Amino acid sequence: MSRISLVAGRIALSLPTIFGVIVISFLLTRALPGDPAAYFAGPTATPESIAEIRHSLGLDRSLPVQFLAYLQDLATGDLGRSISTGQSVLSDLLTRLPASLELTFLALLISLLVAIPAGILAATRPDGIVDQATRFLVTAGVSLPTFFTGLLLLFIFYFKLGWAPSPLGRLDILYLPPPQLTGFYLVDSLLAGDFETFRAALAQLALPAITLALFTMAPIARMTRAAMIAALGSEYIRTARAAGLSRRKVLFVYALRNALLPVVTTLGMVFSFALGANVLVEKVFAWPGIGSYAVDALISSDYAAVQGFVLTMALLFVTLNLLIDILYTLLDPRIAHES
């Protein structure tokens, strides 16, 4: 019961946040320098043709009128039409968000699989070989800009060795995308029982995901290490050891479970900046994701697309925070009791 009310409370709290995001994104896009009408009128436009375009885009109306119209559209689920891609923003986001999420999730998975064991090992033997090696890897990963790591991996594994497929987006030109259910090619191709496309999609994903994973590994590994060291030095571990519990049980049941809390918090943060770091990786690997979409929209003063992007991100983060809160209550029984 308490858990449900906790979740309901969190959702209620997020509503004003979302409305605030809507207002701010609307105002900020209007404050952008640049005139979309002039931009899209083309190279030899006349003042009249620019005015015609301004009218057809509805930009000749007053700001409050534009805002009301925007709210009305939002209420019906219409995010407007992107002028730079020519598609409805909703369909743009629906095709591009899964591409970014699939990449980010896979990157985080790789990152977790490497960083958590590395962090644990490093904590059990501080300053040992594993600790030093981890420190080197994560420092390199986080200090190299992602586009550089991406280009470096491309150079080695695609250009020199020829192991990776052509960096031409989500699928090689030989394949067609699987029927869209989740928008994640890996999941959709498995659902369709199409292992060849699954393999092809995975091959395209490998390099960008590793690039992003290298970038996100550092905070997770460092946080795991620090939390584990703190946990291992604590009194309940000493007690557990004194009680003669096996090393494995002490490490994984008592220490790790307590150490996971800060790691989960970090994970939420890492996820958000991984989505941001996506932009550069997307550009390098021609990945049709949401980051490059947002940047291109911003450059061309594409109001509807920018607003749609900001709103989606806001919803995504509200959901993410909610999930992390719920995860907390599962990991840490104290929270549920207190509330």
Added chain:
Amino acid sequence: MDRRTFFKAAAAGGLAAANLPFLRNIAHAQGRQQAVIVTGGSINSLDIHRTGTNRPSYQVAVNVYDRLVSFGVDQREDGSYTFDYSKVVPELAESWESAEDGKSITFRLRPDATFWDGTKVTAEDVRWSFERALALGGFPKSQMGAGGFVDPAQFVAVDEATFRVDLKEPSKLSLPDLGVPVAIVINSKLALENATDADPWASDYLHRTPAGGGAFKVERWDPGQQIVYARNENWTCGPVPAMERVIVREVPSLATRRALIERGDVTLSFDIPNKDAKDLKNSASVKVVGSPIANCIHTLCPNLTFEPFKDKRVRQALAWALPYQQLFDQAAYGLGVPLWGGDSTTPQDISWPQPFPYKTDLDKARALLAETDYAKGFDVPLSFSLDFADWGEPAAALIQDSLRQIGINVTLEKIPGANWRTIALVEKRLPLLLENFGGWLDTPDYYFYFAYLKGNLFNASNYDNPEMQKLVDATLPMPVDAPDYAPNVRRMIAIAIDDLSRIPLWQPTLNSAMAENLDGYEFWFHRQIDARPLKFKA
């Protein structure tokens, strides 16, 4: 057909190699007439008439639709092909003739021309398409206006196979203007079936679904990712393309595009930066073709509303102070046509662009400046658009360095592409800027019309000269073989050399890298991929 095997089956009989998940060198797979092209631009509509359709989308109009006329193709000295503005050739029109008084042109359509759905192309389709270009406004309207087409009543479907345009004034630009990408002929019956009251010109439909009869059909379009063209086996307006399928993939990263073409995984990398073009020139597996962009000049524009630049001698001092050779080597990587160091202040011929008689001579610059009120120099911001930062940034830095030596203190201002038009070209309020206008219609007077007349868009310098105005007004409609034409153009160039509202730096090139076995690549004024003539060498 299994979705996955879609492309493979298309490869006639399913090549054994196509069963490998990561087939290398797909572009050159044996017996397969398929080109894979990578570009940096992103197509945002399949309808060139639509509001907001961007430049990269013009390639769809080129490859998928027909125009009444097209231009001839010439082979240049280096073996590459380029369009020939002086030769207007038939495309959808079989023949045409101008009226005695030059006030109308009558076209006979090819009797065998059909749209993809098999219906005959009629004069009514042409009339409707041209009316649509005017009705939807924006860029198509102004481009049609350049040819003298401003009123739908000028377009007349005489009978099913005869189409006439009436002209208010005879103009040499009218016929060539019907060969530019916007003057496409749309299947009006099909479009009208999909029009609604709110959308009488079927903009929503044609935005995603082309309805034409051109050499290629659009097989699929994934916005932001790729467009796939499949050839139209029944095309009659020219030789059926050699390529069965052309895949144009959008790859934003320059480095990735370069890796793809160097590895031989794509057939053509369109519009590469000069630096890559220079590097790849010596590559064994890749061929680089660069063509000077017709009627286009990279210029430095001093704005005449800025106090010091009101004095012609200050503008000339600028021209003497520019480090032309360095600019050409470091900003253009030596690719292009030099436009400095000409012989005489009176032009010998009407070739355009042609070198202006200035070169780097700091003493001369200082001497000129010393004659003016600005002997001590002045401060001025130099602006360029981030859209052309690849050459603008190095060029601006070199100009800054050089002008400092004659006492002009330059600060650099980078302006985002979205704002550039408004600030630089519409409001014309930048004191000193880099500019890169190029005219589609390749005659000097067309360039002067846009770049040297008061109020016109590319005259970012606010230049105003009644004599120039008179000359351009008189010359623009004049046929190129009229007796006054050459003297008028020479006079325009002489004024431009003396008055220097634009200081030419160099004529840029459009470079593409392609597989060694690709043939038939042509440079076109619209600077888009024309996939129709592409073929593999036998």
